[in-house]
Amino acid sequence: MFREMRRSKQQLNDEATKKILTGATGGVLALDGDDGYTYALPISFAYDDTNQKIYFHSAIKGHKIDAIKNNSKVSFCVIDQDQIVGEKFTTYFKSAIVFGRIKIIDDNNDPEKRRGLEILSEKYSPTVSIEKRDKVIESQIKALVVMVLEIDHMTGKQAKELIN
Secondary structure, three states, X not given: OOOOOOOHHHEEOHHHHXXXXXXXXXXXXXXXXXXXXXXXXXXXXXXXXXXXXXXXXXXXXXXXXXXXHHXXXXXEEEEEEEEEEHHHOEEEEEEEXXXXXXXXXXXXXXXXXXXXXXXXXXXXXXXXXXXXXXXXXXXXXXXXXXXXXXXXXEEEEEOHHXXX
């Protein structure tokens, strides 16, 4: 169903790919947009290795919500390293690409919606107290949705120069 990587010697193992997803702070979510155009947008996320899902949050309405409702199949890309090496006309990179389906959770009583917000806040506000985090989540939960990317396939890749 998914293509094999053409340069398979550059493929990262699952643990290295998960490390990229865990450590990165932003990625690009690619959706099936309007009029046959791909809609790719930069977005914050949190990877949950426990259940192999990626969580995002969003306003209740907008282009990305419409696109997901139209077609839940997406791809998501994260660049971990991108070192330009001009004298060699190349870059030393590490990246991950994920394919899967996104579901939108708008039910404020769904425990996964709250869990997604907790995972996101733990990642982006790790020094904030649990009490303050819970207060902010409670005040914002009705004004947003949580999107959950259920991973069907993921790969990581690195520049050949980084292979040990």
